[in-house]
Amino acid sequence: MTKVLIVGAHGQTARIVTDRLLNETDDQLVLFLRNSSRLNQYETNDRVELVDGDILDTDSLAKTMDGVDIVYSNVGGPNLADQATSLLNAMKQAGKKRLIFISSLGAYHEVPGKFGEWNEQAIADYLPGFRKSAQLIEASNTDYTMIRPAWMSNKDEINYETTQKTEPFKGTEVSRKSIADFVIKLLNDPTKHIGESVGLNKPNTDGDKPEWI
Template sequence: MSKIIIIGAHGGTARIVTERLLSETSDELVLFLRNSSRLSQYKDNPRVTLVEGDVLNTEDLARSMSDVDIVYSNVGGTDLEKQIASIIKAMDQTGKKRLLFISALGARHEVPGKFGEWNEQAISAFLPGFRASAKLLDDSDIDFTEIRPAWLTDNQEIKYETTDETEKFKGTEVSRASVADFVIKVIADPAQYERASVGLDKPGTDGDKPSWT
């Protein structure tokens, strides 16, 4: 049994991870989010601790992760670099080492061709934060797994392949359920993918842009 803090716990992928951990494991969860009432369905669950807080408040974050085994970040936004810096600082203060972090394709300049050009434009406001966060992790002593999913869908399917940071990204899309499945597998065996950056996509979705655009 492990204890996991999920930061940004109301995110779509985070909610899938929460449900699967509660139904498939005996793990305990700390769900950290801005508005805890959004996850009020868990307030009476003895395996869940709900924490309302701001990821940029490092001291509150550190208190919330003081007794966890694994940190899973599902935060995002144009200020992602500041959020990841706060998470790293809180982990350093509490001696935590294992971090799973949801990033995005393009964070490592790894998306080739026309799709890469389209992606650069489509998420131009966010890529600087993803790239700065990747450098913060590289420069830290955190045992991180940076997860770079393709464009996310809500399809109820688990179909994905992985690439490492030295490989060109493949497909254009992947389901949140697939990303959650990868997270669950690494939580179950956290010695996997330490200090690694992993791309996730659905096989056969290569193209110039996602299918729905």
């Protein structure tokens, strides 16, 4: 049995991961988020601990990691580098090593062509945070896996391929269910993809923009 801490647990992908873990495993879950009442459907589940907290409160976050085996971060925002700094400091304080961290395409200027140019403009406010957090995580002593999804959709499908940070990013989109599936695979076998930054996209979705824009 594994104990998993999900930071930013109200995120859409995190909620898919939570439900799959509860349905498919016997894992214990610690769901860390602002305003934990948003996930009160899990209050009576004896495998779930709800924690109302702020990722920037490093000491509180470190205490939440007591007994945890794996940390899965689903946070985001323009201040992602500050959040990553607090998360890494909390993990060091708590003596935790295994980290799964959701980043984004573009974290390494790895998106080619017109889509890459468009993406640079579309998420310009967020890219500095993705890039700095990637540097921080790579320089840490954690056993990390970073996940760089394409533009996320709510399509009811699991269909994805992967690229490494040294390869050009493929495609323009990927479903949240696909991202969750990759996270689940890592949680089920935490020895996979350690020290890697993995791009995720739906095959054959190359273009100048995601299809819905």
